[in-house]
Amino acid sequence: MGETRKLGGRYRLLNPLGTGSVRLAFDEREHRDVAVRRLRVPAELHNSALDEARRAARLRHPLVARVLDVVVEDGAPWLVMEFVSGASLEQTVRSHHPLPVTQAARVGVCLLSALTTAHEAGIVHGRVDPGNVLLTPTGRAVLTGFGSPSLSMLPSADLWALAATLHFAVEGRPPGQVPAAGADPLRSLIRAMLHPAGPPPIEVVRETLEHLAVDRPLDVVVATAGPLPPAQVAAIGLAVLDRLLAGGEFHGGVQPGNVLLSPDGRALLTPLLRAGTFPAFTAPEGAQTLAADLWSLGATLFTAVQGSPPAPGAPLTRAGALAPVLLRLLSGNPAERPTPDELRRDLRSVIDAPPDPG
Known part of the structure; x- marks a missing residue:
């Protein structure tokens, strides 16, 4: 195909773009670069292909490379598209x-x-x-x-x-x-x-x-910045608790990787998307209940404040006023874990407590 060939009397074909079938062209009427591509479809589908291309030309969105024109040259349909640098x-x-x-x-x-x-x-x-x-x-x-x-x-x-x-x-x-x-x-x-x-x-x-696109998972934050202060961890727990209660059903995926922190510190629990929970964050009874989710929340908060998941005999050296809350959440007996109302009250008291001078 010659470099001087024009489509529709106005689009001068230039070099190929990348390794595909798209070519750079110059629109001599509008004095702009465009991208062109021949629609290779069987002859019996030309009319339907042209109709679909012209419908696409009416689509407007800032993140769509627009179809600017549809040209038929020697019986073959061509698309003329917005040229996007990148x-x-x-x-x-x-x-x-x-x-x-x-x-x-x-x-x-x-x-x-x-x-x-x-x-x-x-x-x-x-x-x-x-x-x-x-x-x-x-x-x-x-x-x-x-x-x-x-x-x-x-x-x-x-x-x-x-x-x-x-x-x-x-x-x-x-x-x-x-x-x-x-x-x-x-x-x-x-x-x-x-x-x-x-x-x-x-x-x-x-x-x-x-x-x-803007938030970071809690596990990444802890891995890069280290354990978080008890009051901040309590605030994360309060946000996750609210999300669990708003969902109204067993979540099953409460773990640090599924808790996102925004740049201003707000926490969000992502929906469970057919992904299991790591063993370290799975309640020992293996039940699909809110109490099991609360155990997973306790393990998540333990990781945030200590820097590693809970393990038998692991001390709570950094938890401060949050320690008794975590111990109740991580009880092996679901009946001994706090109710949502009790947990909200306890977490709020940790958030409002004066900083530990030590």
């Missing part, structure tokens, strides 16, 4: 390394926002993958590839593909038959979204990604 997620991961969890979650927030808008407009992308995600120099993740025939896929197919894309982002490989293990909230979310039973509710996916 490297694809696929190039970035293969050339450098998998993304940190926080950055991958930010990518997920961007892509989910773009897909939600598309689905509300009745448009299914159908080809969400690392090659169609552009990471811009300003930190945005822009979804390209709209306008190709989606082969009558359902929106749930886009959510599965989003999870597979995020898996590639943090693992450097597609999920295959065995998605990555790990109890951290992002990998738990990815596995839940890839599960044959279907993804979690979209609100759960959105909330988890948004928090992971």
Whole structure:
């Protein structure tokens, strides 16, 4: 294909972009760079492909590479798309390394926002993958590839593909038959979204990604900053308790990796996303009850204040006024653990207690 060829009398074809079928072109009418791609579909599907591409051209979202024009040249349909400066997620991961969890979650927030808008407009992308995600120099993740025939896929197919894309982002490989293990909230979310039973509710996916994009898991905070002061740990316990009671049912995943801390110190317990609880944070009776969740909460708070999970005979040297609260929570007899009201009162008293001068 000659370098001087024009599409539609205005789009001058230039060099290929990356290793795919997309080419850079110059729009001589609007004096701007654009990206173009030929739609390779059977002749009998040309009309439906053109209809779908023109519908995609009406989609507007700041994190979507817009379809600007649809051109038929020598009987072949071409998409003319907004040119977005940046490297694809696929190039970035293969050339450098998998993304940190926080950055991958930010990518997920961007892509989910773009897909939600598309689905509300009745448009299914159908080809969400690392090659169609552009990471811009300003930190945005822009979804390209709209306008190709989606082969009558359902929106749930886009959510599965989003999870597979995020898996590639943090693992450097597609999920295959065995998605990555790990109890951290992002990998738990990815596995839940890839599960044959279907993804979690979209609100759960959105909330988890948004928090992971800015918050840090409690286990990471303790590993990097060391044990936390008893009053701060008590405040974390109060927030987690409120979340447990608001859920109204057995959680089963209360452990430091599922407790997120915001930059201002607020704590959030993430939903359980088909991930088990580590043995160190599982109540000895193995029951699916609120009392079992409270034992797990005690083990989580013990870890936060001491720097390591509870073990037989482990001393509570850093807990101060929180120590008797933790001992009740970690009782092997569920009947001896505090009720939620008692626990709220005890945690509040630790928060309000004057600092230990020692």
